[in-house]
Amino acid sequence: xxxxxxxxxxxxxxxxxxxxxxxxxxxxxxxxxxxxxxxxxxxxxxxxxxxxxxxxxxxxxxxxxxxxxxxxxxxxxxxxxxxxxxxxxxxxxxxxxxxxxxxxxxxxxxxxxxxxxxxxxxxxxxxxxxxxxxxxxxxxxxxxxxxxxxxxxxxxxxxxxxxxxxxxxxxxxxxxx
Numbered sequence: 256x257x258x259x260x261x262x263x264x265x266x267x268x269x270x271x272x273x274x275x276x277x278x279x280x281x282x283x284x285x286x287x288x289x290x291x292x293x294x295x296x297x298x299x300x301x302x303x304x305x306x307x308x309x310x311x312x313x314x315x316x317x318x319x320x321x322x323x324x325x326x327x328x329x330x331x332x333x334x335x336x337x338x339x340x341x342x343x344x345x346x347x348x349x350x351x352x353x354x355x356x357x358x359x360x361x362x363x364x365x366x367x368x369x370x371x372x373x374x375x376x377x378x379x380x381x382x383x384x385x386x387x388x389x390x391x392x393x394x395x396x397x398x399x400x401x402x403x404x405x406x407x408x409x410x411x412x413x414x415x416x417x418x419x420x421x422x423x424x425x426x427x428x429x430x431x432x
Contacts, residue, residue, distance in 0.1 A: 258318055258319030258321070259318055259319040260318070261316055261317070261318050261323075261356065261359060262316070262317045262318075263314055263315070263316055263317075263359055263360060263363045264314065264315060264317060265312065265313070265314060265315075266303060266307075266313045266314060266315045266325060266327075268300070270315050270322050270325070271296055271299055271300045271303060272296055273315075273321070273322035274299055274303070274315070274322065274325050275293075275294070275295070275296045275299045277322070277324065277325065277346050277347070277348050277349075278293065278294070278299065278346055279293035279294075280348075280349050281346050282294075284349075285381075286381050286382035286384070286385065286407075286409055286410065286414055287346070287380070287381045287382065287385055287388060288381055289381055289407040289409060289414070291409060303327070305329075306327050306328070306329050309329070309330065310371055311327070311328050311329060311330075311341065311368070311371060312326075312327060312328055312363075312364055312367040312368065312371070313325070313326075313327035314326050314327065314360055314363055314364060314367070316347070316351075316356045316359060316360055318351070322348075323347065323348045323350075323351040323356060324345070324346060324347035324348060324351060324356045324357065324360055325345075325346055325360070326343065326344060326345040326346075326357075326360035326361060326363075326364045327343075327344055327364070328341040328342065328343050328344075328364055328367075328368050328373070328376065329341060329342055329344070330342070331375075331377050339372065339373055339374040339375065339431055340373070340374065340375040340376075340377060341368050341373045341375070341376050341377070342376070342377045342378070342379055343361065343364055343376055343377070343378055345357050345360050345361055345364075345388070345391075347360075352387075353387075357387070357388075357391050358391055358394065358395065361391060361392070361395050362395060365395065365421070365423065368423055369423045369424045372424070372431060372432070373423050373424070374422070374423050374424060374425070374426050374427065374431065375420060375421070375422060375423060375426065375427075376397075376420070376421045376423055377400070377418065377419070377420050378392045378397055378417075378418070378419040378420070378421075379416060379418060380392070380416065380417045380418070380419065381407070381414065381416060382414045382415065382416075383402065383414070383415035383416070383417050385417075389417060389419070392419045392421075393419075395421070396421045397419035397420060397421040398419060398420060398421070399417065399418070399419055400418040400419055400420040401417075401418045402415055402416065402417050402418065403415065403416040403418070
């Protein structure tokens with residue numbers, strides 16, 4: 256699938272079709288998300304618009320003019336006290352895995368969330384056997400924060416949910432501006 260340099264950039268409305276297709280594969284075949292039915296393109300467009308309206312990043316990895324992955328951050332929880340804490344999500348096209356795209360996306364996502372004033376990033380990793388995602392997050396400074404045992408049922412088995420956390424910017428060392 257490699258067809259040139261990889262560009263990490265903010266997503267646009269034109270990327271929603273590719274984003275929807277990438278996510279649909281993960282919903283149908285993976286355990287990185289606990290959704291069991293792939294959302295339609297209109298729903299993915301709504302989700303993207305919700306994230307970007309909050310001033311949070313939704314990025315894509317583009318290679319040779321084709322979207323091969325995406326990542327975004329959303330507030331960890333909807334309550335106002337959580338407004339400086341974000342949760343990351345990263346999905347890579349099935350034919351582009353294992354090439355470092357996730358690392359590029361997450362590194363840029365971290366930088367943009369820090370610039371936006373976020374102080375903590377949480378990774379809610381679907382499936383404790385998702386060693387790729389766990390390793391990616393560890394490599395970029397995330398530390399284990401707990402595990403939710405048998406929190407989800409998908410593909411005929413119970414799935415644990417590892418939680419990981421990374422401090423952004425000054426973290427808890429000063430009050431936010």
